[in-house]
Amino acid sequence: MVLLVRRGRKPLILPKEQQSSDSPSLPSVTFEEAVTTVNNLVFTQKRRYLSEAEIVVLKGAWNSQDFSEIIAQQTTYAGNYLQRRVAPQLWTLLSEVLGEPVIKRKARFLLEQAVRKYSNSDLSSDINSEGSGSIKGQPPDTSVFYGRKQELLQLKKLISDYRCVPITGVPGIGKSTLSAKLLSDISLESSQKFDFLIWKSITHPVPIQDLVADLIKLIHPIEPSIVLPDQTQAIITVLIKHLHSHRCLVVLDGFEALFRASNLEQRLEYKILIRRLLEEEHQSRFILNCRVFPSDLNTVLKYKQAITCFRLEGLDTESARQLLTDQGLTDQDKLLDIIYTYRGNVAELQAVAQRIKYFFAGSAEKFYQHKTTFITDEFQSMLDETFSEVLTPLERYIMVYLAERISLDVSFLSFNNLLIEINSQYDNSASTSTIIKALENLERFSLVESMKDPNTKEISFTLQPVVKKYITQNSLGLLPANAFPSPANAS
Structure with a gap:
């Protein structure tokens, strides 16, 4: 048995079968090389x-530190978690990967061996030839997925042409599932070359430093x-340098939450981030899932070579029918009516299907x-x-006016009639341009639907049934009392 003593560190005892007479003359291996390998x-x-967490444990083993020393150098993880949860699973993992038992005191020797063994191999090229690899983060499960073949093809084309692709659409339409499926498909394709596929969910406004730091750590784990x-x-x-060095596909799910912050400075910082991602040189791509593209960022849409929006609509009829049948x-015949009522919205279809199955024994006719x-x-x-x-x-x-009129006697209200009736009924006079801007904004939020007459080309507006029901149930609370006369009395 040989006892190696390194200055300032605990002795490392090498088992007899690992001793080598020429080991002192071998080239040194850095921890960074070992982690990469x-x-x-x-x-x-x-x-x-x-x-x-596994890298933290591995670095401690590399430096022959006990867990108290490892914990003293970092504050992110609890000692019990590292010692009892992370470390045992890590040694099991490395034993399977390296083909021989790995324990803490042998880890450095075995990793150095691995670096020397694979230093001249084509391991990296083998990885790249198999596809873009695993997905970092926690995207939603896509094991059950309906339709969207055309949308997936479109998105693959868009991310090859543009740096940033915001996917917009109402809640439940399937933005998260579609982008998760995109990552899953790309991870198995050799034609789409990404070093890292990253999923980051955003549920509330966070300081920009926190979000950017999380992205950096997902791209390149850093030492504590x-x-x-x-x-x-x-x-x-720092982030852009990593995006330049590594080709990444990053999905920011719930992106609009970042712009709900009441802090103007925080919103301006995120505007700077997006602008720099569009302006500066790098090889990565971003997908931004949001209900609507934040108005704070309207000015960045001028970078037409770098950003384009993709509006997601409901499932096609056959895919939606399959979803309801599987439920x-x-x-x-009645399924078509359900699909139309909910406009192919995946979450809405699933919810109504569950209720029909529970209360009506699955019979759409009942x-x-x-x-x-x-x-x-x-x-x-x-x-x-x-x-x-x-x-x-x-x-x-x-x-509210559209909901009331549609409930009474029309399915669509022409723009000309809407303009006349709004001006005659609305307490505060509104110019034509103001009404047009209001309708454009409502369409942007997917709150109103429009249709053009194929012959006259005149545009008309309506509401989808779910939105109409919400308004008719809450109309008294949506506007001040006596805000307008009943549409039944409208001229």
Whole structure:
């Protein structure tokens, strides 16, 4: 047995079978080289990379530190978690990957061996030839997925042509599932060359430094001792350098949440981030899932060579029919009515299907004998927020007016008639341009639907049944009392 003593470190005892007379003359191996090699090996065999916690444990083993010393050098993870959860699973993983038992005291020796063994191999090219690899982050499950073949083809073309592709659409339409499916498909394709596929969910406004730091760590795990810059421009620069060095496809799901912040400075910082991602040189791509593209960013749409929006509509009829059939619904003829009512919205279709299955034994025909329109909690919450915080008084007025008129006698209201009736009924006079802007905004939020007459080319507007029901149930609370006369008395 040989005892190697390294200055300032605990002795490392090499078992007899690992001793070599010429080992002192071997070239030195750095920890960074070891992490790169083992990450490639793990990915090749397990289709994932080492987590940040695993790298922390590995670095401690590399430096012959006990867990108290490891914990003292970082504050992110609890000692019990590293010692009892992360470490045992890590040694098992490395044992499977390296082909021999790995324990903490042998880890450095075995990793150095691995680096020397694979230093001249084509491991990296093998990884790249198999596709873009595993997905970092936690995208939604796509094991059950309906339709969207055309949309997936379109998105693959768009991300090859543009740096940034915002996917917009109402809640439940399938933005998250579609982009997760895109990542899943690309991870298995050799034609789409990305070094990293990254999923980042955003549920609330966060400081830009936190989001950018998370993205940097997903692209390139950093040592706990490395401190990223605090200044906004500086940390964005670090991110862009990584995006330039590595070709990444990043999905920011729930992107609009970043612009709900009441802090104007925070919103301006995110505007700077997006502008720099569009302006500066790098080889990565971003998909931004959002209900509508934030108005704070309207000015960046001028970079037409770098950004384009993709509006997602409901499922096609056959895919939606298959979804409802798989949910246990019968009476195929009635399924078309359900699909039309909910405009192919995946979440809405699933919710109504569950209720029909539970209360009407899966019979769409029995359901239509007592027909009603359901609104999911997510859609209700979106409409509550939109009417209370987003829409102008005129936009709310137009919505309520359309709902009342459609409930009475029309399915579509022509723009000309709408213009005349709004001006005659609305308490505050509105110019034609103001009404047009209001309608454009309502269309942008997918709150009104438009149709052009094929002969006259005249445009008319309506509401989808779910939106109409929400308004008719809440109309008294959406506008001030006596805001306008009943449409029944409209001229």
